[in-house]
Amino acid sequence: MNVPDHLRYADSHEWIDPDSPETATVGISDHAQAELTDVVYMELPEVGRTVTKGEAFAVVESVKAANDIYAPASGEIVEVNEALAEAPEPVNEDPYGAGWLVKIKISDPSELESLHDAGSYREHVS
Amino acid sequence: MLRSPLHSRHEELGARLLPFAGWEMPIQYDGIVAEHQAVRDELGVFDISHMGEFLVSGKGVTGWLNGILTNDVRELEDGQGQYTLILNEAGGVIDDLILYREAEERYFLVVNASKIEQDEAWLKRKLRDGIVFENQSAEWGGLAVQGPKSTEIWNQLEPEIPLPNRNGIFRSNSGAILCRTGYTGEDGFELFDTNARIGEWFDHLLAAGAKPCGLGARDTLRLEKCYPLNGSDLDEEHTPLEAGLGFFVKLAKAEPFVGQDVLLGQKENGVSSKLAAIKMTGKSPPPRHGYEVRDESGENQLGELTSGSLSPSLGVGIGMVYLAPESAKPGTPLTIAIRDRVFPAEVVKKPFL
Numbered sequence: 001m002n003v004p005d006h007l008r009y010a011d012s013h014e015w016i017d018p019d020s021p022e023t024a025t026v027g028i029s030d031h032a033q034a035e036l037t038d039v040v041y042m043e044l045p046e047v048g049r050t051v052t053k054g055e056a057f058a059v060v061e062s063v064k065a066a067n068d069i070y071a072p073a074s075g076e077i078v079e080v081n082e083a084l085a086e087a088p089e090p091v092n093e094d095p096y097g098a099g100w101l102v103k104i105k106i107s108d109p110s111e112l113e114s115l116h117d118a119g120s121y122r123e124h125v126s
Numbered sequence: 127m128l129r130s131p132l133h134s135r136h137e138e139l140g141a142r143l144l145p146f147a148g149w150e151m152p153i154q155y156d157g158i159v160a161e162h163q164a165v166r167d168e169l170g171v172f173d174i175s176h177m178g179e180f181l182v183s184g185k186g187v188t189g190w191l192n193g194i195l196t197n198d199v200r201e202l203e204d205g206q207g208q209y210t211l212i213l214n215e216a217g218g219v220i221d222d223l224i225l226y227r228e229a230e231e232r233y234f235l236v237v238n239a240s241k242i243e244q245d246e247a248w249l250k251r252k253l254r255d256g257i258v259f260e261n262q263s264a265e266w267g268g269l270a271v272q273g274p275k276s277t278e279i280w281n282q283l284e285p286e287i288p289l290p291n292r293n294g295i296f297r298s299n300s301g302a303i304l305c306r307t308g309y310t311g312e313d314g315f316e317l318f319d320t321n322a323r324i325g326e327w328f329d330h331l332l333a334a335g336a337k338p339c340g341l342g343a344r345d346t347l348r349l350e351k352c353y354p355l356n357g358s359d360l361d362e363e364h365t366p367l368e369a370g371l372g373f374f375v376k377l378a379k380a381e382p383f384v385g386q387d388v389l390l391g392q393k394e395n396g397v398s399s400k401l402a403a404i405k406m407t408g409k410s411p412p413p414r415h416g417y418e419v420r421d422e423s424g425e426n427q428l429g430e431l432t433s434g435s436l437s438p439s440l441g442v443g444i445g446m447v448y449l450a451p452e453s454a455k456p457g458t459p460l461t462i463a464i465r466d467r468v469f470p471a472e473v474v475k476k477p478f479l
Contacts, residue, residue, distance in 0.1 A: 037157035040436045041411045063158040
């Protein structure tokens, strides 16, 4: 299972890139996409929406079920991966690259400290 | 939680196991789409050890069964089977099942896992002198082998044991039961054998190229063919005529059956609802069981989906819903409420595929 070292991870399997807090990229982990299998539909928020850490802000649907995705940090949605609305396959195929979901302008960078680093997330999912 | 005799094999294969009708069963192995496609294109094998098996025999058993089941038992010859239903007094569906005539006064029934106890209680309450009812569900493991390559693979594995004809049953010398039936719309058969022996069949079939498939793919495969699922599309509030299963209801047979009066009334006066097939007309989240079905305006509720999924074969959302007959005509525009929005759909002719 792929867990890149430079990202932070939520218990609920979202990742966030802490290196650019003005446009922090968010996605779901390789573990999450493998558990979901066959992502067939993504429902993403509008640009400009403000989210609170832990708030359900998107829905990922597999053939079997609809699953909420929770904000790993509070802030404003500044960009959305519109390509996923037409073709959600990258969420499975490239969860840390083309399968990114949104970019968040983080309002409180100290929130990131409560997320897992790569080592602790590996333990969380093992 | 009950466990299949194949449980350890499922774990070794990395299956995702979830509770289903009191059993811990594989929902998927590799993924529903890949498993679905294997059955449509080649060959898949499903664990159906959770399903119920009854043996009923004795003098007068044919007439007795005919007074309980909707299809005409007297149309069966030795080695033949038929889809049939058990109804309550109000004509509502208790269970749908396959009945096989093994010999003149000996029948094998395969019933839904979730209904084993209720079916047994219902049949025992109606038991007559001379008829022997045996619930053998705990003794049999089962596999559904489904896909266009079923016959070819079976003939390689067991050239000495010919598959029965469509809907037929055959009991081998070793005691295995083969039924030429399934729930996917593809050619195939169901194989029942002892809990001790079923694992070897599973191993042989996998080695011959069958892909292990879970209940997730079983559900998408049956929905594309509009085969109803009891507990979702069938329930005690709806009759088989409302469910569109009139072909399996014989109102003029020799013995009147439980619920017949209500069905005769519906035949005469028409039904108040019909199980319709709906298809999403644009890009939308997959429709799912329980979602509200509304009129074209999205304002007025018409029903709730009894089944719904993305169709892996068609790449579009499909479902079934009980609607008033005037709304159930193919071409009728509808909407489906998904979370806080409505998405356009329309009634289509059954089946989807």
